[in-house]
Amino acid sequence: MNASQRAQNAYRHHAQAAKTTRDTEYDAFARVTSSMKIAATKGREGYNELVEALHDNRRLWTILAADVASKANSLPSELRARIFYLSEFTQKHSTLVLRKEASVRPLLEINVAVMRGLRQAQGAARGNEDKGQPSDMAVQNSASVERRAIL
Numbered sequence: 001m002n003a004s005q006r007a008q009n010a011y012r013h014h015a016q017a018a019k020t021t022r023d024t025e026y027d028a029f030a031r032v033t034s035s036m037k038i039a040a041t042k043g044r045e046g047y048n049e050l051v052e053a054l055h056d057n058r059r060l061w062t063i064l065a066a067d068v069a070s071k072a073n074s075l076p077s078e079l080r081a082r083i084f085y086l087s088e089f090t091q092k093h094s095t096l097v098l099r100k101e102a103s104v105r106p107l108l109e110i111n112v113a114v115m116r117g118l119r120q121a122q123g124a125a126r127g128n129e130d131k132g133q134p135s136d137m138a139v140q141n142s143a144s145v146e147r148r149a150i151l
Helices: 003-017 021-041 043-069 077-098 105-120 126-131 136-150
Strands: none
Touching: 021 043, 021 105, 043 077, 043 105, 077 105
């Protein structure tokens, strides 16, 4: 390994260590959303991949729901309720997608709205990052998308 490679490896380690909670949340949403989108574009041939991606998306939203249901969570109760509601919607809509009774599109839109909110709030919410609080904007964006999906 040459000096350049060692320097790149050292920098990569420090860059990963500097990741914020918001960055981690964004990455999780990006991974799962990308997997769902790729699988959905494959049609019938991608059904098994879609099942896997939907499972991962459900797990992500289950983790969020469990977090906001915790008494230790310091988010405002209204925001916690909205996140929990989005989790419930995601669970139910995923079932419809698996039954081929609904499109995956609303799930993709919700996740993208959350990702957009996480990025938009990144700079403004740096002070809250140590507290691990998600962005109000992220949840509001996804709630808006979810309401459109129902209508």
